Amino acid sequence: MPTIIACFKWVIDEAYIRRGFSGDLDFSSVDYKISDYDRNAIEEAVRLKGSHGGSVIAMTVGTPEATKGVKDALSRGPDQACFIADADFNKLEPSQTAAILADVIRSRIVNYDLILCGEGSSDLYAQQVGARLAEHLEIPCISFVQKVDIDGGQVVAERRVEEGIEIVAAPLPALVTVLPEINVPRIPGVKDTLTASKKPVMTIRKGDLAPLGGARLQTVGMTAARMDRICEKFGTEAAEITRFVDALRKKAVIS
Amino acid sequence: MDFKLTEEQELIRKNMREFAEKYVDPIAVEIDENSRHPAELFQKLAEGDWLGMPIPVEYGGAGADYLTHVIAVEELSRSCASTGFTVSIHVGIAAMLILLFGNEQQKQKYLIPLAKGQNLGAFVLTEPGAGTDIMAATTTAVLDGNDYVLNGTKTFTSNGPTGGTYLVFAWTDKAAGRKGMSAFIIPRDTPGMKAGEHFNKMGLRSSQTSEMVFKDCRTPRENLLGKEGAGLAMAMTGFDHGRTGIAAQSVGILQAALDESIRYSKERVQFGAPIARQQAISWMIADMATDLAAARFLTYHAAWLKDQQQPFSKEASMAKLFASEAAMRHTIKAVQIQGGYGYCKGAKVERLMRDAKITEIYEGTSEAQRMIISGNVLR
Numbered sequence: 001m002p003t004i005i006a007c008f009k010w011v012i013d014e015a016y017i018r019r020g021f022s023g024d025l026d027f028s029s030v031d032y033k034i035s036d037y038d039r040n041a042i043e044e045a046v047r048l049k050g051s052h053g054g055s056v057i058a059m060t061v062g063t064p065e066a067t068k069g070v071k072d073a074l075s076r077g078p079d080q081a082c083f084i085a086d087a088d089f090n091k092l093e094p095s096q097t098a099a100i101l102a103d104v105i106r107s108r109i110v111n112y113d114l115i116l117c118g119e120g121s122s123d124l125y126a127q128q129v130g131a132r133l134a135e136h137l138e139i140p141c142i143s144f145v146q147k148v149d150i151d152g153g154q155v156v157a158e159r160r161v162e163e164g165i166e167i168v169a170a171p172l173p174a175l176v177t178v179l180p181e182i183n184v185p186r187i188p189g190v191k192d193t194l195t196a197s198k199k200p201v202m203t204i205r206k207g208d209l210a211p212l213g214g215a216r217l218q219t220v221g222m223t224a225a226r227m228d229r230i231c232e233k234f235g236t237e238a239a240e241i242t243r244f245v246d247a248l249r250k251k252a253v254i255s
Numbered sequence: 256m257d258f259k260l261t262e263e264q265e266l267i268r269k270n271m272r273e274f275a276e277k278y279v280d281p282i283a284v285e286i287d288e289n290s291r292h293p294a295e296l297f298q299k300l301a302e303g304d305w306l307g308m309p310i311p312v313e314y315g316g317a318g319a320d321y322l323t324h325v326i327a328v329e330e331l332s333r334s335c336a337s338t339g340f341t342v343s344i345h346v347g348i349a350a351m352l353i354l355l356f357g358n359e360q361q362k363q364k365y366l367i368p369l370a371k372g373q374n375l376g377a378f379v380l381t382e383p384g385a386g387t388d389i390m391a392a393t394t395t396a397v398l399d400g401n402d403y404v405l406n407g408t409k410t411f412t413s414n415g416p417t418g419g420t421y422l423v424f425a426w427t428d429k430a431a432g433r434k435g436m437s438a439f440i441i442p443r444d445t446p447g448m449k450a451g452e453h454f455n456k457m458g459l460r461s462s463q464t465s466e467m468v469f470k471d472c473r474t475p476r477e478n479l480l481g482k483e484g485a486g487l488a489m490a491m492t493g494f495d496h497g498r499t500g501i502a503a504q505s506v507g508i509l510q511a512a513l514d515e516s517i518r519y520s521k522e523r524v525q526f527g528a529p530i531a532r533q534q535a536i537s538w539m540i541a542d543m544a545t546d547l548a549a550a551r552f553l554t555y556h557a558a559w560l561k562d563q564q565q566p567f568s569k570e571a572s573m574a575k576l577f578a579s580e581a582a583m584r585h586t587i588k589a590v591q592i593q594g595g596y597g598y599c600k601g602a603k604v605e606r607l608m609r610d611a612k613i614t615e616i617y618e619g620t621s622e623a624q625r626m627i628i629s630g631n632v633l634r
């Protein structure tokens with residue numbers, strides 16, 4: 001029976017980010033959430049457990065305040081959580097997150113069969129962690145997955161690629177990054193939330209890990225996207241309609 | 256002093272918000288317009304344990320505290336005040352009274368199905384001639400062999416047409432005054448008990464309200480809740496819980512009014528600028544936000560006292576009085592902010608304003624709350 005690891009990131013819920021009058025971003029009253037596609041990863045792990053048995057470990061790297069995120073994840077069905085926490089982990093880069101996850105999985109999770117990650121996170125959407133983690137662990141990685149199942153010793157997945165759908169298989173252990181189409185994440189019930197904190201949580205600190213590589217990215221600035229409204233009036237005569245269609249074409253609204 | 260909710264309470268609020276956006280918002284206009292009870296929605300609420308929140312797990316509930324229940328009622332009411340209220344009266348009063356005063360057998364038979372949401376609870380007290388003046392009630396229950404026989408007419412029973420378990424209040428000894436009323440648990444389809452037509456109301460339209468007529472309705476002695484003569488005292492305990500729920504419903508309505516007012520006033524341009532830039536409008540919104548914060552604190556405090564097992568009767572009345580009047584005051588402003596558009600069907604504020612009115616009336620009118628509060632502080 002498979003041991004499945006579902007990785008998730010506890011991110012700022014973008015719905016709470018406000019736009020200041022001067023175009024700056026106001027983070028003063030934000031709340032956090034499990035990154036959207038990671039909810040799909042957790043849901044899929046729990047679904048696979050439902051049909052194949054085994055167990056699900058929810059794993060996250062974050063700041064110590066992310067305990068709420070750990071409970072949120074556990075309320076969605078995993079059996080236990082692995083919480084890699086440090087106050088310095090608030091601005092990790094994808095390469096660092098992947099290295100930390102790899103370190104923990106290699107050293108502490110003896111036998112795992114499948115790792116599920118969201119295709120990208122709601123905040124950065126760099127799509128790096130899954131692929132890098134697989135590379136560190138030297139296991140196959142299947143990305144853009146909209147359907148997945150375990151069949152004997154292998155994972156079979158449907159990838160949504162530009163030209164259509166690609167069906168691939170890989171030997172276990174393997175890593176799969178999922179798209180939101182893969183399932184509809186549950187809304188945990190009251191009891192699920194209240195019993196989440198009774199599930200086991202393995203907490204790992206920075207000091208328990210191999211030294212972390214330095215940061216490679218530099219944030220130069222951050223501003224809100226600007227939306228300019230353009231108001232142009234068109235008449236109803238044939239010439240005006242042609243002009244209207246032309247305007248839409250120039251703006252690439254139609255082709 | 257600690258104003259912080261627990262992580263569980265915060266998560267449950269978020270889950271309820273998501274639930275309401277997904278399942279309630281899309282039907283809120285339709286169930287209001289058609290005055291329809293959304294049975295399919297209540298099925299979903301039951302699956303998420305939302306209909307038995309503050310009832311212990313061993314009795315079919317979720318084992319949450321009362322504050323958690325109140326937060327969920329608030330979030331639900333933010334989307335649909337009728338649905339929030341139905342949950343509140345079902346579990347906050349009906350199931351709660353069986354939990355507090357029922358014997359083990361009654362809990363097994365009636366509380367578990369209620370907490371699991373298999374049927375809805377109703378609280379049957381008001382009569383055509385006895386609203387605020389509950390002592391003017393005339394419904395009687397006479398012991399005959401091993402049965403009580405009930406006769407009389409009740410009115411304004413929420414969940415009347417759709418309920419499964421009714422807590423009915425009737426005189427067993429009228430002469431004994433405040434110690435002469437008793438409460439009975441009567442299941443649906445008991446011969447002699449009949450729900451009337453669903454009332455056509457100004458607001459709270461999807462909550463089902465009707466008369467309940469009792470004509471030689473026999474109910475076995477084992478369905479007496481608590482002691483004979485303890486009915487009125489139990490009803491008052493029910494109101495303490497229920498009023499905290501109505502306060503939460505009002506807070507939800509008020510939050511929705513504020514959400515709508517902020518959104519609309521930033522979008523609507525008149526005289527070349529969003530109307531939110533006009534002080535006349537922005538001050539309305541400032542007052543709304545301030546009263547919302549005050550109402551919410553009063554409400555959470557009442558629920559918190561209940562969870563600390565301290566008396567919370569006065570606080571529940573204060574929370575209910577303040578929150579309901581604030582909801583009414585500010586939903587009128589929310590319509591004002593949206594001008595003619597706010598006056599039309601389809602505008603959320605129009606529904607909020609109609610729904611807000613009931614919070615000043617049921618479970619004790621504002622006048623009744625002032626009587627209770629003044630009686631308490633002038634003692």
Ligand SMILES: Cc1cc2nc3c(=O)[nH]c(=O)nc-3n(C[C@H](O)[C@H](O)[C@H](O)COP(=O)(O)OP(=O)(O)OC[C@H]3O[C@@H](n4cnc5c(N)ncnc54)[C@H](O)[C@@H]3O)c2cc1C
Nearest residue numbers: 378379380381386387388411412413616617618619620622
């Ligand atoms: C939608 C809806 C749902 C309801 N659900 C339920 C339910 O589930 N179960 C249930 O038992 N009841 C229910 N009720 C009944 C509700 O609690 C009563 O309507 C309420 O208690 C007021 O009673 P009344 O309507 O008879 O008004 P009255 O008591 O006739 O009051 C009329 C007016 O006089 C005022 N007034 C009365 N006496 C005094 C006084 N002494 N001093 C000053 N002012 C006074 C009142 O405040 C009010 O303004 C519901 C009512 C409605 C409308």
